[in-house]
Amino acid sequence: xxxxxxxxxxxxxxxxxxxxxxxxxxxxxxxxxxxxxxxxxxxxxxxxxxxxxxxxxxxxxxxxxxxxxxxxxxxxxxxxxxxxxxxxxxxxxxxxxxxxxxxxxxxxxxxxxxxxxxxxxxxxxxxxxxxxxxxxxxxxxxxxxxxxxxxxxxxxxxxxxxxxxxxxxxxxxxxxxxxxxxxxxxxxxxxxxxxxxxxxxxxxxxxxxxxxxxxxxxxxxxxxxxxxxxxxxxxxxxxxxxxxxxxxxxxxxxxxxxxxxxxxxxxxxxxxxxxxxxxxxxxxxxxxxxxxxxxxxxxxxxxxxxxxxxxxxxxxxxxxxxxxxxxxxxxxxxxxxxxxxxxxxxxxxxxxxxxxxxxxxxxxxxxxxxxxx
Amino acid sequence: xxxxxxxxxxxxxxxxxxxxxxxxxxxxxxxxxxxxxxxxxxxxxxxxxxxxxxxxxxxxxxxxxxxxxxxxxxxxxxxxxxxxxxxxxxxxxxxxxxxxxxxxxxxxxxxxxxxxxxxxxxxxxxxxxxxxxxxxxxxxxxxxxxxxxxxxxxxxxxxxxxxxxxxxxxxxxxxxxxxxxxxxxxxxxxxxxxxxxxxxxxxxxxxxxxxxxxxxxxxxxxxxxxxxxxxxxxxxxxxxxxxxxxxxxxxxxx
Numbered sequence: 001x002x003x004x005x006x007x008x009x010x011x012x013x014x015x016x017x018x019x020x021x022x023x024x025x026x027x028x029x030x031x032x033x034x035x036x037x038x039x040x041x042x043x044x045x046x047x048x049x050x051x052x053x054x055x056x057x058x059x060x061x062x063x064x065x066x067x068x069x070x071x072x073x074x075x076x077x078x079x080x081x082x083x084x085x086x087x088x089x090x091x092x093x094x095x096x097x098x099x100x101x102x103x104x105x106x107x108x109x110x111x112x113x114x115x116x117x118x119x120x121x122x123x124x125x126x127x128x129x130x131x132x133x134x135x136x137x138x139x140x141x142x143x144x145x146x147x148x149x150x151x152x153x154x155x156x157x158x159x160x161x162x163x164x165x166x167x168x169x170x171x172x173x174x175x176x177x178x179x180x181x182x183x184x185x186x187x188x189x190x191x192x193x194x195x196x197x198x199x200x201x202x203x204x205x206x207x208x209x210x211x212x213x214x215x216x217x218x219x220x221x222x223x224x225x226x227x228x229x230x231x232x233x234x235x236x237x238x239x240x241x242x243x244x245x246x247x248x249x250x251x252x253x254x255x256x257x258x259x260x261x262x263x264x265x266x267x268x269x270x271x272x273x274x275x276x277x278x279x280x281x282x283x284x285x286x287x288x289x290x291x292x293x294x295x296x297x298x299x300x301x302x303x304x305x306x307x308x309x310x311x312x313x314x315x316x317x318x319x320x321x322x323x324x325x326x327x328x329x330x331x332x333x334x335x336x337x338x339x340x341x342x343x344x345x346x347x348x349x350x351x352x353x354x355x356x357x358x359x360x361x362x363x364x365x366x367x368x369x370x371x372x373x
Numbered sequence: 374x375x376x377x378x379x380x381x382x383x384x385x386x387x388x389x390x391x392x393x394x395x396x397x398x399x400x401x402x403x404x405x406x407x408x409x410x411x412x413x414x415x416x417x418x419x420x421x422x423x424x425x426x427x428x429x430x431x432x433x434x435x436x437x438x439x440x441x442x443x444x445x446x447x448x449x450x451x452x453x454x455x456x457x458x459x460x461x462x463x464x465x466x467x468x469x470x471x472x473x474x475x476x477x478x479x480x481x482x483x484x485x486x487x488x489x490x491x492x493x494x495x496x497x498x499x500x501x502x503x504x505x506x507x508x509x510x511x512x513x514x515x516x517x518x519x520x521x522x523x524x525x526x527x528x529x530x531x532x533x534x535x536x537x538x539x540x541x542x543x544x545x546x547x548x549x550x551x552x553x554x555x556x557x558x559x560x561x562x563x564x565x566x567x568x569x570x571x572x573x574x575x576x577x578x579x580x581x582x583x584x585x586x587x588x589x590x591x592x593x594x595x596x597x598x599x600x601x602x603x604x605x606x607x608x609x610x611x612x613x614x615x616x617x618x619x620x621x622x623x624x625x626x627x
Contacts, residue, residue, distance in 0.1 A: 025528045028481040028489075057528045058496075058560070059489055066488065089559055093496070239460035242426050247474050248449030 005034040015040045020052040023060030031060060035067040040076045051082035058093065065095065151249075152258050159262025163224040164269050170223075171216050171270050172277035178211055179203060179281020187290055196290050200297055201304035203282030208309040212274040213267075214361060217320040220267055221353040225328035228259050229349035232332025233342040241333075256333070260325040267321035268314050275313065308373055316364050320357050327353040375438070377402050377531050377563045378423060383432035385418050392418050394587030396432070400531070405557055405564040407574045410584030411604060416567045417457075419584070420535055423565075424454060437530060450478050453524030457535040459516035461508040467494070467519050468504040474526045490526065497522035498552050514545040518552075525556070532556075534566040538573045550576045571609070571617040583608075594618070 005027070007018040017038055023031060040046050048064060050056075056064075068078040186202045232255060235241050241251045279301065286292045292300075331349035335342045376399035385393040392415035400406050410416050421427035423434055428443040435441065437448045461470050471490040475481070481489075491501055497518040508516055517537060524532055537553065538546035550573050557564055557577070568574055574581060574594075581597045583590045585604050592600065598609055598618060608614065 025479065028479060028485060032482060032485060058492065059528060062489060062492060063485070066485075093559055235463070238458055238463065239456040240462055242421075242424070243454070243456060243460035243462070245426060245444065246424055246447075246449065246452070246454045248446045248477060 003034055003037075005031055006038070008038060010044075013044065015044050015046045016049055017046060018049045018052055019064075020054070022054050023056040023064065025057055025059040028059050028063060031063045035063055038067060038071075040071065043076060045077040045079065046071055048078065048080045049082045050080060050084070053084070061093070151254055152261075155254065155258035156261045156265075159258050160266050162227075163220060163259075163263050164266025167216075167220060167223055167266075167270055168273050171219050171274050174219060175207070175212060175215050175274035175277040176281040178215060179207060179278035179283075180285055181281075182206060182211070182278075183282040183285035184289075187285065191290075197292065197296075197300060199290060200282065200286055200292065200300040203286070204279055204301045204305045205309055207278035207282065208275055208305050209312045210361070210365075212278050213271045213313040213316050213320065214357070215278075216267060216270040216274040217317070217324065217357045218354055220263065220270065220321070221324045221357060222350055224263060225324045225353045226346050226350045228325065228328030229332040229335075229346040230342065232256075232329055233335035233345060236333065236335045237337075237339070237342065251333075256329045259329055260322060263321040263325040264318045267324075268317040271314055271317045275310065312364075312368055312373060316361065319360060319364075323356045323360060324353040327356065374402055376400055377437060378565065379435045380419075380423070381433050383419070383422065383434065384430045385415060385422065385427070386430045391587055393422075393429075393432075396584075396587065396589055398582055398589045398591065400563060400565050402563055403561060404579045405553070405566065405577050407578035407581045408565065408567045408584065409569070409574065409581060409608070411608075414584040415587075416584060417535065420533060420565075420567060424452075424533065450527055451530045453527065453529035453532045455517065455520050455524050455532070455534045455537055457539060459508065459513075459520040461516060461520055461523070463508050466505050466507055467499075467511070470508070470519060471523045471526050474523060478527055490522075493522040493525050494519070496525060496556070498548070514541050514549070517541070517549065521552070525560075528560075529562070531563040531565065534564065534568075536567055536569060538568065538570045543572075546570060546573060547576075549573075553577050571614040575617050 005019065005021050005023065007020065009016045009018065015038070021027075038046060046068075048068070064080075068080075071078045183199050183203045186199045187196055190196050190198050190202075232241075235255070241255075244251045244254065283294075283297055286297050287294055328349045331345040331352075335345055378398070378400035380396060380398040383393045383396040383398075384391070392413075396419070398419075408416050408419065418427055422429045423436060423441065425441045425443055425445060425447050433440065437451055439448045441447050461467075462473070465473065468487070468490055471493055472486055475486050475489060479486070491504065494501060494504060499515065499518050499522065503511065503515060503519070508519065511519065521537075534553070538549050541549060553564065553566075554577055556562060564577075566573075566578065578594070580591060580593055583597060583600075583602070583605055585602055590597070590600060590602060590605065597605060600606075609618065
């Protein structure tokens with residue numbers, strides 16, 4: 001039996017495996033396959049003959065050593081012969097290293113868990129685990145990474161989680177409170193005219209068309225726009241961006257694109273949550289304080305606002321998300337020399353993205369009004 | 374022999390400030406070249422130019438026969454870089470940092486990738502108990518070792534070290550020098566190293582390149598010590614350097 005990397009000859013007292021070609025990093029997958037096929041069925045010792053070897057490096061030597069260890073576990077002895085001096089040192093290195101590693105593993109026994117701490121930790125872990133599962137999925141995708149495309153996908157999911165899922169509670173609370181404020185303010189005026197039912201119209205339309213998406217966007221600009229600028233800026237200062245380039249990765253692809261994509265996915269989702277919470281806030285006042293029956297409230301919301309209003313708000317979300325992400329990442333990438341500059345550019349990122357959101361919102365309002373939507 | 378790094382007529386100018394003025398430098402296979410120079414003589418600019426992170430005003434640089442262009446991927450599969458601060462990716466664990474280059478440049482099975490990364494950590498003199506830690510949890514010296522492990526991950530032909538011993542205490546610095554020597558002797562490595570540390574310079578380098586007046590003066594340690602350039606004389610003339618010179622020369626190369 002033979003292939004490009006080895007040739008197996010069966011003798012009466014041993015199995016001789018002649019190694020050839022390049023046992024180097026680039027061929028590791030093939031080498032793994034080749035060595036796995038070295039099986040000594042009747043327990044004969046295996047001798048790896050290395051005379052025909054062209055080139056070997058640490059990775060290649062590791063594959064060889066690893067196989068000999070696996071054979072040893074099966075009770076089969078293996079030996080190496082015919083190494084050229086300059087090649088053998090790699091293998092010798094590995095053997096040295098492996099010896100250290102085994103020693104190391106003995107030392108790393110886990111300390112026994114303390115019962116009380118353990119139970120408290122478990123409670124915490126259980127509550128967190130629902131969220132962490134999502135992070136774990138992202139991580140395991142990253143784990144299976146080989147090429148930049150999968151890396152970008154993994155990063156994008158991570159960003160959706162970071163910028164979207166984690167912002168849900170705060171965005172909902174804010175929107176809920178604004179819903180209350182809107183309904184209260186409206187009721188003070190409208191009650192004078194006996195038109196308190198219009199409180200529902202005002203609250204639901206303004207939240208669906210404007211407030212929901214604006215609140216979510218402003219919150220995300222403050223939360224994630226600043227995080228983007230600070231994260232990329234710090235990476236720039238730590239030379240992490242340079243390190244990525246030297247490894248052959250394009251930082252724009254791997255850091256900027258996932259953040260933009262992630263936010264474009266996350267913000268519409270957050271907007272939906274904000275809409276729901278805002279209307280609930282309005283409902284609390286309308287039903288609780290203005291004595292509008294629940295059924296009537298629901299009917300009125302259906303009557304006053306339609307799918308169009310919801311879509312107007314949701315249409316704006318990806319555009320806002322794009323503005324926030326581009327501003328944040330751009331400012332972060334502009335950091336060059338100092339921590340002070342990092343702080344300044346982070347502030348700039350937030351201020352500019354909120355400003356851009358408001359400007360864009362004004363344009364959208366004009367366009368939608370002209371179109372009669 | 375073809376040089377591993379060839380720099381010809383490199384000019385780097387920032388406004389009126391000329392940092393490199395037609396600089397020529399070759400790094401030969403299997404040597405350790407030390408790069409020294411006063412502040413502002415452009416050591417880091419030179420390294421960044423070689424790595425394609427800095428756009429030179431003019432001049433040409435080739436690494437392993439490949440011409441370097443600004444912000445274009447260089448011979449990424451065959452070089453390893455240890456940045457001054459380590460430049461580990463802060464969002465990834467130590468193990469993931471070392472695995473990333475392997476994951477990018479190879480389709481080997483996951484398990485082999487894990488094992489190879491662990492091996493590199495061991496080669497860099499780290500215990501595997503740090504593998505699951507994040508870079509922020511490590512000391513400066515350990516971060517440098519992890520960064521070295523990452524630089525070695527792809528079995529590079531050339532290793533660039535930017536002030537590997539800066540910020541380390543003398544014991545850790547000496548250990549790092551030993552590590553570099555060990556790797557240089559055992560792997561077929563060419564090393565180019567920026568350093569301010571004269572002990573490290575005499576302890577590890579075969580040749581030294583001194584950046585003076587926008588150019589490089591290159592020679593063996595003895596040649597450089599006898600050079601009559603004023604800056605070189607004052608740099609190596611200080612007591613610290615003299616002491617290092619008398620004790621530090623690598624025994625196998627003295």
